[in-house]
Amino acid sequence: MKYVIIIPDGCADEPLDSLGGKTPLQAARLPTMDAIAAAGCVGVTNNTPVDFPAGSEVANLCLLGYDPNEFFTGRAPIEAAATGIELGPYDxxxxxxxxxxxxxxxxxxxxxxxxxxxxxxxxxxxxxxxxxxxxxxxxxxxxxxxxxxxxxxxxxxxxxxxxxxxxxxxxxxxxxxxxxxxxxxxxxxxxxxxxxxxxxxxxxxxxxxxxxxxxxxxxxxxxxxxxxxxxxxxxxxGAPGLPTFDERFGLKGVMITAVDLLRGLAALAGWDRIEVEGATGYLDTNYAGKGQAAVDALEQYDIVCVHVEAPDEASHEGRADAKVEALEQIDRLIAGPLWTAVSAREDARILILPDHPTFCRTKKHAHGPVPLVMAGCGVEADSAKTYDEISAGASGLTYDPGWTMMAKFLA
Known part of the structure; x- marks a missing residue:
């Protein structure tokens, strides 16, 4: 099996007056993500346990299937792993x-x-x-x-x-x-x-x-x-001790991101990393380069994960229009080519979800469920036709706690 994961960081939001009462996911033109929803299923997962901050460090740890109660030691140690810094027992x-x-x-x-x-x-x-x-x-x-x-x-x-x-x-x-x-x-x-x-x-x-x-x-x-x-x-x-994906699932993964937090999680999970020229971790990132790198990596790796920080950055700036634009770029230049590649195979699945909600109104991360969509080999289609917070919330498919979701996706 081949598994594709796309993480549009912080893309979950609330209805906004500036978008006519729609969320950014609803307001954006997302033909690929909607096609994936029509071919597969949507649901929600909660990656932000109330006992932890609603930060990307905990949310992405949960998203990748790690229980933060067992493995979380702080954000900085994860980012240290991204740069190859090894922390000793007293560091x-x-x-x-x-x-x-x-x-x-x-x-x-x-x-x-x-x-x-x-x-x-x-x-x-x-x-x-x-x-x-x-x-x-x-x-x-x-x-x-x-x-x-x-x-x-x-x-x-x-x-x-x-x-x-x-x-x-x-x-x-x-x-x-x-x-x-x-x-x-x-x-x-x-x-x-x-x-x-x-x-x-x-x-x-x-x-x-x-x-x-x-x-x-x-x-x-x-x-x-x-x-x-x-x-x-x-x-x-201090230093976290995560079992690798190979130890847990027998799978070889690769991460494509411009953010040290995700680079660090990849390193701790035993994944390789692909650095894409022009990937900035901001709104001007190289969407097309990330999409192409992910498609090219499918032959070599069992799991290809693409993380895009742009929607989260737009939310922190309170810019709903920029968030919509970032989502449309992800849909066209990353989800599009990857869905084409997955659809051409009989042994592949795709999963799209953010780590946590980030509200344009407050410019902050928030606790609560986020929408997911998955499709491909072995995924039974439901009645959903769009990928957004409303359709996902109405589906009845819920992963709570969120760290249980990854094992189900890879099963």
Whole structure:
């Protein structure tokens, strides 16, 4: 069997006045996804357990069939795996956003979608200055164990290297808030709390002084772009221990994504990764390149998974029109060629679903069910003719908890 999975991140939404009372999935022209619905079945799955944040880290873990109660240790350790960083038993990874804060308001959790190159320059300055061992905000004995590590664009990491005598100061009870949940809101009450939080807050505060007059920020300000005012540290954790898909299902998989979180999950699941030129993790990503890479990978792999961040980014910006456009691009340039490839085979299935809802109205992730559609070999068709939240919710097919869905899809 060949299995295709398409993840339009955060595409589930609510009816919007700007779309005539329709959700983005309903408003978008999705001939391929609707054809898949007509040929197969729709339903809902809940990838956001109420005891966990409604973040992509938990939701995608669930989507891929892993129980977060057993395997989730934080977002940052997953992203560390994407870059080949191995965490020892006393080490810890912390997610590090470059953000724009103005008068205690989270203006932009992406610092204007700052480039990877610019991020690298800013983090290098923080490593040299803030973690020199001489900066008053960070004791020398801690500074030598810390390192800012560049990721992609605004998504970066802080790594702590510990040992038996100096374990990580951050524990599972260290609380933090995702910056994308603070858009346009005050950050005053959302700084880290709990074990190690004093260090995290000190790093965040000191970074503002160091980055304020950095050449990268001066150049961005001169160009009318958002500046990276400081780092925002969140979602710390130690190394997770996931069984691979080969160990669980005897299947070889590959991930196509531009986001380190999904790269990291792929690495932990034992999947290969395909990097597509022009894939950005934003609205301007190379949809066609991802679709073609996925079709080409079908012969080599049992599971081909394509993740597209664009719908989620549009939601975080509150742009329903951009979300509709992203969905239409996914339908035409990714789902279209893959559905053609699946339809031409007698041993293939396709599954499309987001990880979690992201509402344009609130610009935030949300708990709750998301719609799925699957078709192909062995999938019995139901009466649905469209793929959207309403038709999926009315189908009666429900996977809750969501981590039970993947085993059923692969059965």
């Amino acid at each position: 810890c990874a912390v997610r590090c956003n470059l953000v724009t804060v103005d008068d205690q308001i989270m203006v932009d959790f992406t610092a204007g979608h700052i480039s990877t190159e610019e991020s690298g320059e800013l983090l290098a300055e923080l490593n040299q200055t803030l973690l020199s061992g001489e900066h008053p905000a960070v004791p020398a004995e801690l500074a030598e164990r810390l390192e800012f590590v560049r990721g992609v664009s605004y998504r970066n990491l802080l790594i702590y290297r510990g040992d038996a005598d100096h374990p990580s100061p951050f524990t599972p009870t260290t609380r933090s808030t995702a910056p994308h949940d603070l858009t346009d809101l005050s950050i005053a009450d959302d700084f880290p709390r709990g074990p190690g939080s004093d260090l995290l807050v000190a790093l965040m505060s000191a970074s503002a002084e160091i980055l304020a007059d950095h050449p990268v920020n001066r150049a961005r300000a001169a160009a009318g772009k958002s500046t990276a005012t400081n780092v925002w540290l969140w979602s710390s954790g």
